[in-house]
Amino acid sequence: MTATERLTTDVAIIGGGIAGAAAALALRRMGMSVLLLERGFCGAQASGVNYGGVRRQGRPPEQIPLSQRAHAIWQRLPQTIGIDGEYIRSGHLKLARSEADLASLEAYRDRVRDFGLDLELITGNAFRDRYPWLGDRAIAGSLCPADGHANPRLVSPGFARAARQAGADIREQTPVREAARDGEGFRLLAGDGLEVRSRLLLNCAGAWAGSFAASFGEPVPLVSSHPNMAVTEPLPRLMDVNIGVEGGGIYGRQVERGNCVIGGGRGHALDADRARPGRSAIASLLQQAAELFPALRGAQIIRFWSGVEGDTPDRNPVLGLSRTTPGLIHGFGFSGAGFQIGPAVGEVLAELARDGRSTTPIEAFGIGRFAAAAATPAA
Structure with a gap:
């Protein structure tokens, strides 16, 4: 490819999801020059098609410091990006549908007791009295009162x-065709003739980040997944909390306009960039929705959709410095749970770019854990 435009920047970012965009914003506020390259439109993939849950509850303990940092950013979202993103601190209620589920919720509460989530287990008549709109299938719940939900189609592009x-410098519809270490920095070829020289490179390419990591000698067992989502017509006020379920399968929330957003199960890939909802997953989702939310029976579904997310085997992100290439920093693999932590991930990436370290513990997310796993002989 013959270069028709040449640019030099402190930091080049591959990927315009919420993490990459938040990193670009944080880096600019640190005074560094930034070029962000997005193959499609910013916030249009996993960051924009997700459910919109803004929750700390349910995350593994190693993610909670990062999630708490993000929680503080969400509280000042209008000051950070200029819009509120329909962010509501509704609380997040995780439901138990069996005694085993309830025991699991209790164990989780005890495991994260020192992280400040203020979880409240609600059972028996108190549960029924507080949430009369839930079906009999739900027997109890764990409430994280300061969690909530937001509109990813507003928040992610907003960053x-x-x-x-x-x-x-944000360049949409500009896929990166080649990225390589070159001298003291990096050389990227992108779009229709753009050549970029940068001192640092951030790999925030979402479900496509694995190929970039592998090109620098750091393969990751990243796989694509496709959330199964639906939204109803506007309905009378029903859900006053963001709903999850122990063990997964379904989640739900209601927006101010009255539409109920529900999700669960997996869709199918059409190609590397597109996905559609799965028929069997839709049937299961609607059945579970009718059981848990009786008021939705007979409601009209006005849209189903899916998208492309990048999942790691341990469901933790890849976040940190490259082990093979100075100046390369990874931030991907959020496994369907990156929307809430995305703003904090951006700040962490910016700290790593400026200082080489983060003020938030991220050791559990290093890319080297996959190399260690590959080197371990099978039992």
């Missing part, structure tokens, strides 16, 4: 827009 307003 990119704020980064652009702060001076970041």
Whole structure:
């Protein structure tokens, strides 16, 4: 490819999801020059098609410090990106559908007791009195009162827009065709003739980040997954909390306009960039929704959708410095749970770029854990 435009920048970012865009914003506020390259449109993949849950509850303990950092950013979202993103601190209620589920919720509460989530287990008549709109299948719940939900179709592009307003060069519909270490920095070829030289490179390419990592000698067992989502017509006020279920299968929330967003199960890939809902997953989702939310029986579903997410085997992200390439920093593999932590991931990536370390513990997310796993002989 013959270069028709050449740019030099402190930091090049591959991927315009919420993590990459938040990193661009944080880096600009640190005074660094930033070029963000997005193959499609910012916030249009996993960051924009997800359910919109803004929850700390249910995360593994190693993620909670990062999640708590993000929680603080969500509280000041209008000051950070200029919009509220329909963010509501509704609380997050995780339901138990069996005694085994309830025991699991109790064990989780005890395991994260020192992290400040303020979890409240609600059972028996108190549960029924507080949530009369839930079906009999739900027997108890764990409430994280300060969690909530937001509109990913507003928030994720909102970070990119704020980064652009702060001076970041945001290039959409500009796929990166080649990225390589070159001298003291990196050389990227992108779009239709763009050549970029950067001192640092952030790999925030979501479900496509594995190929970039592998090109630098750091393969990751990253697989694509496809959430199964639906939204109803506007309905009378029903859900006053963001709902999850122990063991998974379904989640739900209601927006201010009255539409109920529900999700669960997996869709099918159409190609590397697109997915559609799965028929069997839709049937299971609607059955579970009718059981848990009786008021939805007979409601009209106005849209189903899916998207492309990148999952790691341990469901933890890849976040940290490359082990093979100075100046390369990874931030991907959020396994369907990156929306809430995305703003904090952006700040962490910016700290790593400026300082080489983060003020938030991220040791559990290093890319080297996969190399260690591959080197361990099978039992």
